[in-house]
Amino acid sequence: MAVDDRDDAAGKEVPPPPSYRSLAAPVANPVDKFALLPAFLKVRGLVKEHIDSFNYFITRGIRNIVQANNRIEARNDPNIYLRYTNVHVGKPSVQVDYKIEEITPHFCRLTDRTYSAPIRVDIEYTVGKQHELQLKRNVLIGYMPIMLRSYTCILHGKDEAELARLGECPLDPGGYFIVKGTEKVILIQEQLSKNRIIIDTDSKGRVIASVTSSTHEIKSKTVITLDKEKIYLQLNQFTKPIPIIVVMKAMGMESDQEVVQMVGRDPRYGDLLFPSIQECASERIYTQQQALQYMDEKVTYPGAGNQKEGRSKSILRDVFIAHVPDYVGNKRLELSGQLISLLFEDLFKTMNSQAVEMMNRNSDKTRSSPSDFSQLIKHEAITSGLERAISTGNWDIKRFRMHRKGVSQVLSRLSYMASLGYMTRITPQFEKTRKTSGPRALQPSQWGMLCPCDTPEGEACGLTKNLALLTHVTTDQEEGPLMNLCKSLGVEDLTLLSGEEIHAPGSFLVMFNGLILGKHRQPQTFAKTMRKLRRSGQIGEFVSIFVNEKQHCIHIASDGGRVCRPLIIADMGISRVKEDHMKELRDGIRSFDDFLRDGLIEYLDVNEENNALIALYEHVDQDDVERSSITHIEIEPLSILGVVSGLIPYPHHNQSPPSFLFEVKVTFLYNVLQLFRADSLLYLLVYAQRPLLTTKTIELVGYDKLGAGQNATVAVMGYSGYDIEDAIVMNKSSLDRGFGRCIAMKKYTVMKENYGDGVSDRIAKPQRDKDSVLVKQNMRALDEDGIAAPGQIIRNHDVYVNKQTPSVIDRRGAGALLRDREYKDSPAIYKGVDGETTVVDRVMLCSDTNDKLSIKCIIRHTRRPEVGDKFSSRHGQKGVCGTIVQQEDFPFSERGICPDLIMNPHGFPRFDISFVIFKYLFYLFINFPNLVSRKMIELIGGKAGLSCGRFHYGSAFGEPSGNADKVEDISNTLIKHGFSYNGKDFLYSGILGHPLEAYIFMGPIYYQKLKHMVLDKMHARASGPRVLLTRQPTEGRSRDGGLRLGEMERDCLIAYGASMLIFERLLLSSDPYQVQVIFEVVCEFPFGRGWNCATADAVVLGSVCRKCGLLGYYNHKLKASYRSMCKNGENMAKMRLPYACKLLFQELQAMNVVPRLKLTEG
Amino acid sequence: MDRPAAGASYQRFPRVRIRDLKPDFAKFELRDTDASMANALRRVMIAEVPTVAIDLVEIEVNSSVLNDEFIAHRLGLIPLTSAAAMQMRFSRDCDACDGDGSCEYCSVEFNLSARATDSDQTLEVTSTDLRSADPKVCPVDQARAYQQALGGESYDPNTGDQRQVVLHLISLVANPFVVLSCLVHFIPLLLMLALGRGILIVKLRRGQELRLRAIARKGIGKDHAKWSPAATVTFMYEPDIRINEELMETLTLDEKRSWVESSPTKVFELDAITQQVTVCDAEAYTYDDEVIKKAEAMGKPGLVEITAKEDSFIFTVETTGAITAYELIMNAITVLRQKLDAVRLQDDDGDLGELGAHLGGP
């Protein structure tokens, strides 16, 4: 990008860069390229990265793994062996009673199963003493959880009607797994790329260069440190840093001259190396032999001697490249495919080694005819291993030294957007607790690849990122053919060149996936040829060719996990995509892939972007000089944002607090078939609407089909004083008519346990007396089968499943039926809110994998907004409902318009300093007419939309391209329909009938109800349960706990001097306890005799001995206070103290510390 | 609060002039009174004129896609003809029954039974499917259809000459804001009315069924918006616009035109021949001050002087169809009078009864 400081390719063929103003200037008659976006998403889908990578694993990755480990043989007889000849993953199915049944994802969700497919292998193995070769096909080695909408998923390639028949929402993007009935996403993992040298400074301020190298066998980290001008090598295998010259000598460069030559011709290098050379000389190491000896002494484990040489070589194989750790070009994103592949490789190897182990054990033991391997392959390990990892999210793979937690997460189904957001989320490589701001900052290289605004608030801010709309994450591509191609295009092998030749001017190093491939004498020509090949489709479209002029190298990358994005190719600033291409696209003759194939569009990764000058729009009216250096043109500016941030109208008009992601906690439709699912918690908006002011992204992702809120008419004014702190005032009549009404559905599961021997729980029908009147009133919701009937109103304490469990479980009844009295009631009782009407929505019965019957009752509650419920606009402004006011008290206009809610103007989005910075980043884009808050634009845009009957758009940076309506146009529409241009209205007070003194800004704003509802949080108690140990009130709403008067509240009361209130709150209302204290301080008993707790009949009240200050007790038999140590009842005093205090004394005494209460006569 | 000195009279004699009266629309002037009076009338029309609406729903079968509460809520919002509502009793005050609905004084029973039989078309269950036990109380669209069948052109709101309704709708479409602002749910309702198909309750697919019993009761808009007979009740101060003719003459034709056009609503007119600026529709003025600002910007402050007449109001009343606009106004006056009577009673014996709490005490 032009803003990238690394782009200093100021060669002679590059003219001076044009001024930024001209880049931002809009175009006279632009080609409408917007249609490319839907075309791209049609081809690739919204969660293409996940599905692509999983497909790659299922089709290629798994084969490579099996092929790499395809032979296992017995240790003592290599002729006994097993060889895998083929592997494939079948269709998702389940084995029921030796019968294989295909399963659908929906079935798995409902029955708590795993949506998985059998992995089958073809094997050849030896049998018997003669080692006869046998072949076996389709041997099951495990079940692989299948990603929805991948090749093997049954949903693949199905149209909407078929999907609906399978119980799947057509808008659901797929890309997740179903494990034990829960939907799990494997989040994209961010990693530093392998085989790249990263130069950084460590905690002590020393310059270090580190490289993580990985091959199929080993993974290692090598660090080179610059300490006190001397260069050292650090490796895990060495106990302490080794001087670099020693390493070089060990590798055969015995003369210092050779060393300096290898490093480079520049004499400065020699000076820099001098201290190191000197140190080496002081250690008296001159020859390779000496050097190796020196290093051997430093090796951690003896025997690693021959390895280290290989390591040292691998370090030098790579060449120093300046890198910034946060630079996206150095990042690789690990997707579900790669992660599962690692897991599978580990499990597969474990399975094989276990088979070998068993074979060895067998043959050691018996020495008789060896069993064949095919019987030793157990498929349970792979199945359960995969299932466990995905369902817990713990990737603990010792073989690859991988210990990661939270790799997979439950797919949030609160909203459609939340689910999509999960799919594009990238988990950071760093710990969230790191205080550094560096990795959190926005990196210029993120442009267009990662969304600049979509990041959570709080500790993960800036670390957890989201992919932008058009980003593609590459999968691995085969290296061999590409390497050969490079060689045939004139790349010379390094081994054939001397040190002097390597550093010859004008020739560039060619690096392939981070490894040195060789040297090329005409780098620009080479790069040009490679790019031409890519554009013509001869090599993969995701191969990147990056010429680094500064470091004199060409980087060619085909590895997986790079982020790249499509851009329109421009010749001298003139777009290759012409109007006729777009027409063909609109007519359906041309697809996105055709654009790629015809060389109109290509994918650039972050590195290659540095070689490009990308313009926002085509600059037909600029002169040739200005635009000649432009190589690419953006498809659409709004694509720099991600899916979730694309929903916000006019995001470029004022800052977006990251908290707008709160949107994901909205109650709404997320799935057109949600009513058929059994989610544990589901909030639905009753009358959901489409926003009047939409964005193109909303339409692209289909969000307009799943409404999330309502277009409320909002008046921006103060009203009633109940609107402080962003609270809103709501119109009661609007609520009556259904505004903000939502349905909360909750799932309650009851398991019918089996205890073996045919003994199991049973579900009894409700008991009735002679007149068939229910014996217990709380069974009124039950049907005759003992389970709540759908449609029944269910109240607090009602039974929804009348379950009975056997009272004696371990009875050996030998199958005899239990009698009625051998069952005891254990009904499932609904805990709801008193006074609320909840209804049983559905009851689902299914048997789980262990053949236990599970009964799922879904209970529905329709809620209208009440005071304290949380609402939010799309701009991250949350506000609770402060009060609800009658419509006649609300202000009205002479047209009869009466707002649905009133918002205080203090709650409008503010422009703060961070927005100014945000804005600066996008400064190139647009000449803003004025800094109008985007919520204001939404309001007047929506108002204009209502007036003229057309949905208005507010896409990001969309004004020049027509994807966002300009404020001027909106104002004109308003004026045309008799409104004031600024969206303000003349209102009358509903209470007094007088005109309000100010003009009120009023119009529709899209409001969403958030899941935080008062009903779920409201809590109070007078008295209630106490904790057994401390006798203090319990904590938390779920336990009907007390409200804590905490430290700070206590401080306030102390400061105020309300001592009696403190006394009451902290003692009387908490855990008062009467004790008997021995009065006098002088005590005849020495320390540490311990608290001799009384017999069971005595401990009702404690007593304190007056003499020794210890606690006594009240003896009910003697009806007197008694002290345990003095063994009499003299000098006792009664006093009250918190039970927790008494407990503390006793605990202290148990530790041989005696607390004494010194009492004085009061 | 200062009480007026004994014997001093603040009595005024308000005048009403009806400008336009359609079955569900009225526009009238209220003069010689103040904002408190006008606003009281408005508030009573919105919140305290009683109507009948479905209040209790017993669902027998519901296999539709919408759940029971959803349907019950939708049923409640259907306007029912409530001409007799003033004479009905509130269910809570009725001593003839225990509120179970089988009482002629306080409630009306409805039945709905719909089942989509084996056709591939979805069945739309609308308000026309509601069967009322009392012919006086039924969904407004049914009443209209009934009146049309009779061919009667009497002065009954519910005859609702179709053309007029459609015209009315066009005006609504031209300004849907009015409807949306307070009556989100009545848009489909009004559209359905225009098409004569009733108000959509739910759509049934083949095999689905809806069977229910509903009881309509009398109520007021204060309790729930479904009982509010008013779709829109609003008033405005009548503007008093005085153009400074002398100053106006100093303007050029272009200046005059741009000044006239600066008003978002069409208040002024420029006569093409005489080049005179005249007030063509004073009430179109929305007190937006645009013309005043424009005049100031043109360097002619005082070009026009606009004041609101403090004692005259122009009311616009639209009803949901439950009662006619005329009934709405008259009933509102009746309710208001009852309330004032209650205040007077309080002066006599200090016992306000139920209204006492309502009026918030002395």
Ligand SMILES: [Zn+2]
């Ligand atoms: Zn009655």
